[in-house]
Amino acid sequence: MKRRFGIGPWVLVFILVCLFVSAYAQKRDPDILFVPTPQNVVESMLELAGVKENDVVYDLGCGDGRFVITAAKKFGARGVGIDIDPDRIKESTRNAERQGVINRVRFIEGDLYETDIRGATVITLYLLSDLNLKLRPKLFSELKPGSRVISYTFNMGDWKPDKEGDDRGDIFYYWVIPAKVAGTWQWSLDGTDVKQQYQFQLEQKYQEIKGHVLIEGREVKLLEPKLEGNQMRFEVISEFQGQSVSMRFNGRVVGDTITGHVDIQGSSLKGTQVWNATRLRTA
Numbered sequence: 535m536k537r538r539f540g541i542g543p544w545v546l547v548f549i550l551v552c553l554f555v556s557a558y559a560q561k562r563d564p565d566i567l568f569v570p571t572p573q574n575v576v577e578s579m580l581e582l583a584g585v586k587e588n589d590v591v592y593d594l595g596c597g598d599g600r601f602v603i604t605a606a607k608k609f610g611a612r613g614v615g616i617d618i619d620p621d622r623i624k625e626s627t628r629n630a631e632r633q634g635v636i637n638r639v640r641f642i643e644g645d646l647y648e649t650d651i652r653g654a655t656v657i658t659l660y661l662l663s664d665l666n667l668k669l670r671p672k673l674f675s676e677l678k679p680g681s682r683v684i685s686y687t688f689n690m691g692d693w694k695p696d697k698e699g700d701d702r703g704d705i706f707y708y709w710v711i712p713a714k715v716a717g718t719w720q721w722s723l724d725g726t727d728v729k730q731q732y733q734f735q736l737e738q739k740y741q742e743i744k745g746h747v748l749i750e751g752r753e754v755k756l757l758e759p760k761l762e763g764n765q766m767r768f769e770v771i772s773e774f775q776g777q778s779v780s781m782r783f784n785g786r787v788v789g790d791t792i793t794g795h796v797d798i799q800g801s802s803l804k805g806t807q808v809w810n811a812t813r814l815r816t817a
Contacts, residue, residue: 568597568622571660571686576604578701582708583656583684585609592616592654594646594661594669599626599639601658606635613639614653616646652676659685667691679713679787680763693740696762712741713764713787716817721810723796723803737817747772766792777801785809 571579580601585591587610593601594616602613603626615626623643630636642649647669651657654677659666666688673683686706689695695707716738722731734756736745743761746753747770759768767784779801785794790813797806 568595568619569660570597570600572701572704573600573604575686575701575704575706576600577608578699578704579658579684579686579706580605580609580656582697582699582706583658583682585611585656587611589655590614590653591656591658592651593658594651595659596626596641597622597660599629599641602626602639602641603630603633603635605656606630606638607633611638611656615639615641616644616649616651617641618643618645647672650676652678655681657681657683659683659688661685661688663688663691673711677711679711680765681711683709683711694742696741710741710763712738712761713766714738714816715743715761715766715787718814718817719792719811720814721792721812723807733814734811764788774801774803779803783809785811 580591585605589605589609589611591602591605591611591613592615593599593613596602596615596617599615602615605611605613615623617623617626620643623641626641627636630639630641651672657673657677659669661669666685667690670690670693677683684706686704689707690709693709696710697708699706699708715736718733718735720731720733732747732749734745734747736743738761741761743759743766745756745759747756748754749772752772754770754772757769757771760766764787765784766787767782770781770783772779772781777800780799782797783794784796785792792809792811794809795806796809798804
């Protein structure tokens, strides 16, 4: 005779308790209490970020939804609000319906550190300094170069803002996510009677860059290097065929290539030429 084994009632109770505890443990409290950003500051921040109709504004810790609602209603953008508090999500949804923009915004109940933000072109924040620093690696890993980040009151530590705003004493900070450009690059300069190859080395800390060009074995410093998102420019002044030549480079970085133009003054190559550079190796 075969023996039958069943799950007793106490085992079932134990399993249900474990499931309940597990679900409760996964749902954590908000890191900070919701304090609304003044509406005039919301509008000033979105203006500084240059929000347009083609933008998608993500508000991380959206509270009552005022950032994404304002972005949709005043600037014509689309918006996504993320908050871990379900009551805030319900409130945001009601507010969007009242303002007539529910078709342009959506709200996600979730942890802002775990939610996918790759669809954002603009990020708005009103967190604390330590939470901004915790969030910073996610911004760099998920946002495309050229995406904008703007934070009310709190900065990003040693990542210096590209701009600062002030609305009646309320301070906010603005950054553009920079492309990764560190490494060794190479390009050729084609003229009517000469073709010369150049290598230049770039060092990078956030949006701050510096470096040099190697010309005939000499290191020539890059002058006024500037990186904003995926747009880079710098100037090189050097001797070329016995003449002092100024070359102003301006290009767009996409992965391991730069495409743009160079304005040349002071030699037979005077004028504007196409500039294409390729990264040989990363730093």
